[in-house]
Amino acid sequence: MKISYNWLRQFIKVSRSPKETGELLTDLGLEVEGIQEFQSVKGSLRGIIVGEVLTCERHPNADRLKVTTVNLGNGEPVQIVCGAPNVAAGQKVPVATVGTTLYDEKGSPWEIKKSKIRGESSHGMICAEDELGLGQSHEGIMVLDSDLTPGTPAADLFEIEDDHVFEIGLTPNRADAMSHWGVARDLKAGLQQQGENQELITPSVSSFHVDSRSKRIPVKIHNPEMAPRYCGVTITGVEIAESPKWLQNRLKAIGITPKNNVVDITNYVMHELGQPLHAFDADRITGNEINVKTLPAGTKFTSLDDVERELHEEDLMICDAEKPLAIAGVFGGIGSGVTSGTKSLFIESAYFNPVTVRKTAKRHGLNTDASFRYERGIDPNITEYALKRAVLLIQELAGGSVASDIDDYYPKKIEDFPVFLTFDKINTLIGQNLSKETIKSILASLEIRVNNVTETGMGLTIPAYRVDVKREADVIEEILRVYGYNNIEFGEKINASVANSGRFEDYKIQNLIAGQLVGQGFFETMANSLTSPAHLGLSENLKEEQAVKMLNPLSQELSVLRQSLLFSGLEAVSYNLNRKRSDLKFFEFGKTYHNYSGGRQENKHLSIFISGNRSREAWTAANKPGDFFYLKGVVTSVLERLGIRNLKTSPVKNDIFSEGVSLSFNKTRLVEFGVVKKKILKNFDIGQEVLYADFNWDLVVETSRNQQNKFTEISKFQSVRRDFALLLENEVKFEEIYDIAFRTEKDILKEVNLFDVYEGANLPQGKKSYAVSFILRDEKKTLTDKQIDKIMNKLQQNLEKQLGAELR
Template sequence: MTISYHWLHEYLPETIEPEKLSRILTSIGLEVESLEKFESIRGGLAGLVIGEVLSCEPHPNADKLKLTRVDVGAAEPLQIVCGAANVAAGQKVVVAQIGTTIYPLNGDPLTMEKRKIRGEESQGMICAEDEIGLGADHAGILVLPARAVTGAPASDYFDTYSDWVYEIGLTPNRMDAMSHYGVARDVCAWLSHHQGEARPRSPFTNAFKTDDTSATIQVTVENTEACPRYSGVSLSGLTVAESPQWLRNRLQAIGQRPINNIVDITNYILHETGQPLHAFDAGQTGNAVIVKNLPEGTPFVTLDEKERKLSAEDLMICNSKGEGMCLGGVFGGARSGVSNTTTQIFLESACFNPVTIRKTSLRHGLRTDAATRFEKGVDISQTVNVLKRAALLIKEVAGGTISGEIVDYYPDPKPKKEVVLKNHYLKKLSGKNYHPDKVKRILTALGFEIIKEGQDDLHIAVPYSKPDISIQADIVEEVLRIDGLDNIEIPSSITISPAVEQLGFTEALKNKIADYLVGQGFTEILTNSITNSKYFSEAVLDRSVKMINNLSADLDVLRPSMVETGLEAIAYNINRRNQHLRLFEFGKIYLSEAVGKYSEQERLCIYLTGLDHEDGWQEKGQKQDLYRIKGIAEALFALCGLASVTFEKTEDPGLVLSISHNKKLVGVLTETGKKKLQDFDIKQPVFILDIDFALLASLVKKHRITYAEVNRFPVMQRDLAMVVSQTVSYDAIENAVRKTKLGKLTGMRLFDVFESDKLGAGKKSMAISFTFSDEEKTLTDKEVDGMIAKLVQSFEKELGAEIRK
C-alpha cells in the first residue's frame, strides 16, 4: 500500500514529521517498508532561474555559437555561450547558473561550472526542455512567455511538486487501512491515546445537492447475495480533459498514471476512502442499469480488448438491454467506459460479496485495485457518502451538473457485528493491565461503538469499515496496535531454559566469528584439552586440574591455558616447512578454584606467525607483527558490536597488552616470550590473542547492534602530515581528534611514519588520511576545509604538532 505524506495530512489534525510518522505507522501495525522522496520533476528545478536575454551576438570564434548577456535578477548580467539556433534578444528563458545541478530527461545529473567555450567565458547555460526534465524537446532552448518574472525561481513558475511516499506492508486482513483516510483514522487513534484528543478530518461534506432530474437512471439488482448494496448517480454536461495539476500530482506520487479528469477522480476516491467506483458512459447504459448474472460462456470484451467467456457465477453490470458493460467489482468493458467524447456518465458506488469477487478475479486472471479491495470487504455504510464526494469532485474538475437523484438499492440493511470483550481475557492475551477508560477511548477512536459496559466486559459494535473483526481476540489486537506493538511487555512469569537459549546464542556467535576469521585467511584448529604440565610454572600448576590416572607422562593435566596447546600445533607445522600460519581455536580451559571445586572457561585463541603471505614475483610477504594482530582484534570486537575496547600496556615482562571493555578484562594480546618459544623449539615470533569468550558472549548479548543504511552521498578524504615528538603515540592523536567532536569525521588512518635528522632531533613525521561524509548531502570543499582547520588547531594545542605544508 502506497501512502502520500501530503495527501495523508489532508485528514490529520496536526503536522507530523515524516520520520516520526513512519515510527507511528510501524508501531500501530502499518509497517513502513520504505520512505522515499517524490518529485514531479527530477531535482525539483532547484537552482534554476528565469532569465531575460538582453543581447545575442555571434560568437567571435565559432559560426554556430552565440554570445549572450542574460539578466537573472543579479547585480550584473551573465555572459553565456549558447548553441541553440532559436536564441534571441528579448526572450524569457530558463538559466542554470554556476553551481546549479540540472537533471536531464535522459542521462546523469550535470553541475554547471565556469568554463571557456572557444575562448569566451560562459557563466552558465540557457536550457532546453529535455535538459531540465520538463519534456523531450531538444530542437532549441525553452522560450517562456513575456509574463515570466526575471530572476524568479523556475520551480515557482512551473509549480513543481514534491512529496514523501510511504510503502506500507499491510497484512491481508487490513482492508480498513487500504486508503489514506483509513490510515489517518489509525494515526488519530494513536494520537488520542498517547497525546490527547485527535480526530481525523473527514473528506465528506453536506454540500451535495441534485441540480436536476433530467437523466435519472433506474437500477435493478437481480442477485442481491452477490451485490447487497448498489448506489449510483448521473452527471451531465461534463467535459473530459486532462486533470488539474493537484490531482495529477497526488496520483503520480503514489505511482498512478493520470488518464483523464473523470477516471482520475474515481482513482483518487479509491485511494482516499478505499471505496472503488466505476464511471459508465451514460450513452451506453440507456435509462437503466441491471445487476445480474449472464449465461455460461457469454462472450465479453474487457477494457484490455480481450474477449473473455463468462461464467454463470460472474456478476455483471448490464445496460437497459441486458448487455454486459462491466465485470462487477473487477474490470470494466471496452465499450462502456469514459472516452474523450463522453458528456454524461452514470457513477457507480457498490458493495459486492467478497467471495464472488475473489472467484471472478482469479477465474479471469484480473487482479485489479478494485477487486483487491472488494475481495477483502469494503465499508457497506459509506457507498452513498463516497458517491456524493466523488460527484462533487467531478463537477469541480469537469464542470456539468448532477442530473439525477442518488439511487441507493439496499433492501436488507446489514446490522453491525457485536463482540463481547472480557476484561480478564484482554489481560490474559495482551499480558498487560489496561484501564477500562483507556480501552474505551482506543476503541471509540477507531470507530467502535460501546453498546453496554458490564462489570467485567464490554459489549462492542464493530464498525462496517472493519469486516475482518468478529471475535474478542480481534478487539485485543486493536487495543495492542494503538497502544503500540513495540510497547508489548514481556512478563517475568515467562521463562526460557537458559541452557537451550545460551547454547543457541553462543554457537551462533562462534559461527559468526569463525566465518569472519576464515574469510581473513585463518584456519581453525582443535587441540587436546589434556596437555603436559612441564609447560607451566608452579604458580599456574597450583590452580590446574591434574589427572588422577593419566595414561601418558606427557598428558597429565587439563590445560589451564590454551596458548601452550596452540604453540604445539604451530611447532608441528613449522617442523614440516609450513611456517606462515594464521590459526584460531575455540576451546575450554580448566581451573581448580578450591579443594574439590573446579571451573571451566570458554576461550578463543588466535595465532599469527611468519609472513602475511608467501613471497611472490610482484611483492614479498611482510612479517606478522603486533600491529597486525591488534588490527584483527579491533575488527573482531567491532564485528561483535564492541568497538569501544581499550588496549593498555601491562607490567608483565615482554610485550603484553590487556584488552578491556567498560573496565572488564576481555582478553590479552601478547608477543610470545623467548623462553616460551624455546620450550617449543620455535625460532620465529608468534603473536597471540587470548579472549575470554564467555565474557565476550555475555557482553555481546547485552549489547544491541543497530543497522544504518549505507550513506548515499560521496565521502571526501584529506591527508595531513605533521611533525611531532617521537614520544607521541597514535593514541594521543586519536584523543586529540576526539576532542574536536567532528560529527562528520567518519574515519582516520595512519599511512606513513617518517624519521630523519632533517626534521629535528627527537622528531618524527606522521601522515594521516581523514574521511568525511554527511548523511544528508554532499559536503563542500569549504566545509571540509573548516573541519581540517579545527583538527590542525587541536594537534597544535594538544600535541605541539607542526603541520607539514
C-alpha cells in the first residue's frame, strides 16, 4: 500500500522528516518497506528559469536555426541557438541553463552544456512543453506570460510537487490503516506516546446541503445481510473534465492514473478516508431505481474491462430496473460508468459484507482497490461522511447541484465492541508493569473508549472500524505496539527447555535421507499444497469426490488440495526445462490430502524425479541418462539407509507409469516407481523421459522404527566372482534369475547382479542376452574350485530347467 507523505500531512502536521516518519510507522506495526521520491515533473524544473528574448536573428550557417540573445536576469545576456519556428524577440520563455539536467521521453537524464552549433556558441536551451515534462507539444517553444520577471524559477510558475511515498507492507488484520486518514490516526498515537501532541485534522462536510429534490433515485436492498449499509445521492448539471493538477499529483504519487474529475474524486476519497465509492451515470439508470440484489446463476455481465462474465447466484449486484450495473464492492459495468458526456451522477457509498465481496472477487479473479478494502472490513460509520466529502469535491471541481436527499439504508447499526481488560493480564503478556495512566493514555490515542476503571481492570469499547481487536489479547497488542516494542526491558536470564526426542523422530529421519539425496546430486523442492482441479482428470487413481476443495480459493488453478505429489513435481520439471535446464534430479517431502467417506486424511510422501542425464557434462566421463535402473538404485539406497532390506518387488499396474514396480516389506507397500507415461507429460509440455518414485513416508518411518540393525564382522576370507552369459526369452525378468539363484544357494551366494543386457543382431527372434555376475564367499574358510564349480553347475541346471536359459 502506498501512502503519500504530503497527503499524510494534510491530516497531521508532522514535523519529522520522511525517513523519521517511516521509522515511527514501522515501530507502530505499519512496516515501511521503502520510501520513494515522487516528482510531478521529472527533475522538478530545477535549473529552469524565465528568460527574455532580446534579439532573434537567422543563423548564418543554417536556414532552420536562429541565434538569440536572452536576458536571464543575472547580468550579461547569453547567446542561445534555437531551432523552434515560433521563437521571436520580446518573448518570455523557459530557459534550461548550463548544467541543468533534462529528461527524455523514456526518463533518461541528459545535461545542458556549453556547445557550438554550426559554428555559433550556445549557452543554454529554450524549451518546449515536452522537453520540460509539462505537456506533449513539440511544435515550438513555450511562450510565457509577458509580465514575468527574467530570472524567476520556472518551478514557481507551475504546480510542481515533490513528495515522498511510503510503501507499507500492510498486514491483512490492519483494515483500519487502509487510507491516509487511518495511517494518520496511528501516527498521532505514536507521536503522543513520544510526547508530541498533534491534532488530527479531518475534512469538514458542514457545507453540504441539498439544492433540490428533482432527481431522486430510490434504493431497494433485497439482500440486507450482504449490504448492511447503503447510501446514495444524485447530482445534476456536472461537467466532466480533466482534474486539477493538485488532484492529479496526489493520485500519481500513489500510482493511480488520473481519468477525469469525477472518477478521480472517488479514487481520492477512497485513498483519503478508506471508503470506496462508485459513480454511475444517472441518465443511464433504467427505470429510475437502484436494486441491490443477487441474480440467477449464469447471468451475463460485461465489466469495465470489457470482459463478459458469468455471474454466480451469490454475487451481489447493483442493478437498475432491467439490468446489472456493477458487481457490488468489486467492479463497475461498462454500460453505466461516467463518460465525457455525463451530466447527472448517482454516487454510491456502502458497507458490503466482507465475506460476500471476498468470495465474489476470487470467483471472478478480480483484485481492485475497492475489493481490497471491502473484503478486509471498512468503517461502517463513515459511509455517509465519505459520501458528503465526495459530493462537495465534485461540486467544487465539476459543478452541479445536489438533486436529492441522501438515501441512507442502515436498519441494523453495527455496534462498537465491548472488552474487559485486566491489569494482571497486561503485565503478564508484556512482561513489564505499565502504569495505569500510560495505558489509559495509549487507549485514548487509539480512540478506544475507557468506560470504567476498577482495581483489577478496565471496561473498554472498541470502535467498529477496528475489526481485528475483539479480545483482551488484541487490546494488549495495541498497547504494546504504541508503547514501543523497543521500550520493553529484557532480563539477563534466559530460560530454555530441551525436549527429549528419540532416534526415529520423523524430522531426524527426513533430514538423514535429505542429506543422502543431496549428496547424490538431488535438489529439494517445496511445492504448493494447493493445485488445479484439472489434474484430477489425469489419473484414474485421483477421485473428484475425494478432493478437498477450498471454500475461498485464491484462483481456480489453486482451488483443491493435492492428492498426489506427481503433478506439482512435473510443474517444477516443466518450469526448469523451459529455462534450458534439462538435467534434473528433484526430491520433495510433502503431504497429500483426501476426503474419504470416513473423514479427511493427510498422508506424508517422499517424491523423487529424475529427467535427463545423471550428472553434468564433463570431459572425464561420457553423459549417461538417468534410466529405470538408476532410479531403482536411488530408491533402494534410501530404504537400505533406514535398515529396510529383504524387499519384495512387484509390478505396478496403473495409468501413471508406462512401466513401474513397487517395493514391499512384509506385505506393506512402501514405494512405487517407474517411467511416467508420455500422455501425462504432454499435459505439462514435457518432451523428455521423466522417472518418478513415490514413497509412502509414514509407512517408511514406521517400518524403519521396527528394524533391528545387525552388525557383522568383515569377513577374513575373499570373495569369488563367476559370470554367466544367458540366452533367455524376452519376457523373462532379472527378478526371476535373482530368486532362483538364492533358492539354489542360500549360504555361500552373497550377491547376484545384472551388468549387461543385449537385444538385437545375431540373436534368435524373441530372445535376449543377460550378463549376470554371482559373488560367492564362505565366512569360515576359503572356497575351493571344486565347491565353486559344484554351485555354478547347480545354478546352471536350475536356470535351464526353470527358465529355459542357455549359456552363450
